[in-house]
Amino acid sequence: MATENPLILKLEHGARLTDEDRRLLRSVAVETRLVDARQDLIREGEVPDAVHLVLDGFACRYKMLDDGGRSIVAFLLPGDFCDLHVAILGHMDHSIGTLAPCIVVEIPRVKIEELTTHPRIARALWWATLVDEAILREWLVSMGRRPAHKQLAHLLCELLFRLRAVGRASDGMFELPVTQEELGDALGVSTVHVNRVLQQLREDGLISLQGRLVTILDLPALTRFSTFNPNYLHLRNGPRDHAVKEVQEPRLV
Amino acid sequence: MPRYFFDIDDGHRTTRDYEGHEFPDRSAVRDEALRALPTIIADELPDSDRRIFSVKVRDERDVTVYFVTLTLVAEWLE
Numbered sequence A: 001m002a003t004e005n006p007l008i009l010k011l012e013h014g015a016r017l018t019d020e021d022r023r024l025l026r027s028v029a030v031e032t033r034l035v036d037a038r039q040d041l042i043r044e045g046e047v048p049d050a051v052h053l054v055l056d057g058f059a060c061r062y063k064m065l066d067d068g069g070r071s072i073v074a075f076l077l078p079g080d081f082c083d084l085h086v087a088i089l090g091h092m093d094h095s096i097g098t099l100a101p102c103i104v105v106e107i108p109r110v111k112i113e114e115l116t117t118h119p120r121i122a123r124a125l126w127w128a129t130l131v132d133e134a135i136l137r138e139w140l141v142s143m144g145r146r147p148a149h150k151q152l153a154h155l156l157c158e159l160l161f162r163l164r165a166v167g168r169a170s171d172g173m174f175e176l177p178v179t180q181e182e183l184g185d186a187l188g189v190s191t192v193h194v195n196r197v198l199q200q201l202r203e204d205g206l207i208s209l210q211g212r213l214v215t216i217l218d219l220p221a222l223t224r225f226s227t228f229n230p231n232y233l234h235l236r237n238g239p240r241d242h243a244v245k246e247v248q249e250p251r252l253v
Numbered sequence B: 001m002p003r004y005f006f007d008i009d010d011g012h013r014t015t016r017d018y019e020g021h022e023f024p025d026r027s028a029v030r031d032e033a034l035r036a037l038p039t040i041i042a043d044e045l046p047d048s049d050r051r052i053f054s055v056k057v058r059d060e061r062d063v064t065v066y067f068v069t070l071t072l073v074a075e076w077l078e
Helices: A006-011 A019-028 A109-115 A119-145 A148-165 A180-187 A191-203 A219-226 B026-043
Strands: A032-035 A040-042 A050-056 A059-064 A070-076 A095-098 A102-108 A173-175 A207-210 A213-216 B003-009 B050-058 B064-073
Touching: A006 A019, A006 A050, A006 A119, A019 A109, A019 A119, A050 A109, A059 A180, A070 A119, A070 A180, A102 A109, A109 A119, A119 A148, A148 A173, A148 A180, A148 A191, A148 A213, A148 A219, A148 B026, A180 A191, A191 A207, A191 B003, A191 B026, B003 B026, B026 B050, B026 B064
Parallel strands: none
Antiparallel strands: A032 A102, A040 A095, A050 A102, A059 A070, A059 A095, A173 A213, A207 A213, B003 B050, B050 B064
16 A cells, blocks of 8 residues: 555646645645545535545545436545535535545645645646546546446456556555445446446456455456557556556557 | 345356345336346347347345346348
8 A cells, every 4th residue: 555645646647746746735635534435525516615635445426316316427536636626616516425435635725726826736736637527538438339348347447547546556456345336326337237247357357356356357358358548547657567558559648 | 125136148148146136126126127138238239130138036035036038039131
């Protein structure tokens, strides 16, 4: 596990931070709060006066549907701001809830505004927002055009890359503390289908599952199968192990 | 809530459900079984013109309580 603040690990991909920037970012992420699994951090319609940052755990953005169902539109991982845009947009147009127990920090809006007066940090926060959008675009493609088994495989690749960028995954292994129902809510498919697809990926030797621990056994095969290209995550250093090189675009920064 | 297990057969491979899923009533179980069928076909278009897709639902006693099949029959007419 990484000891460095995941926010800093993440933002380093978006801007060349100085020691002073890092010190500043660390100073806003000190008052942490432990939140149980399946709790709302903020609900649709609310006007929050603080921005939530996930330091540990697993949360999501979601919208409730008429029939009582839920559509998960983003997974929020360590280092992710939940509602950075709210500093500008005002009220929430969706809800944010934890899926696993989380360590979160609430950063007052004024602090965020203060942070943005530092050019490299401002750039990094802007970068983070743009990457969120890029992920949403990719989910839109997945939802609309990828069959469910490839969609799930694609999501697993994405989670590996995102968690690895903040030191929360190694050797193709990461914790996925979500239920099959929650995966279904994120993919827009039934729980039964998620179960079937996970089993197929296991039988085909692409992944293994032990409780909440996911191991990607054959990353090149999984990326080929799901046509995953990490370019949309805009990670600076990129993946280092040879397994991933072949899926990288040369123009990837 | 009672737990049900959905075994899916796409004509090539059978996936047995070891986890199970909870449903409030039988009509929700039926809905889920029916909903699974078109998704299976959407994942991979069948390569043959005859294919039977099925979902078998077992309850906690391992008794099959619901079974649904979808039969694909296709042919060139000219």
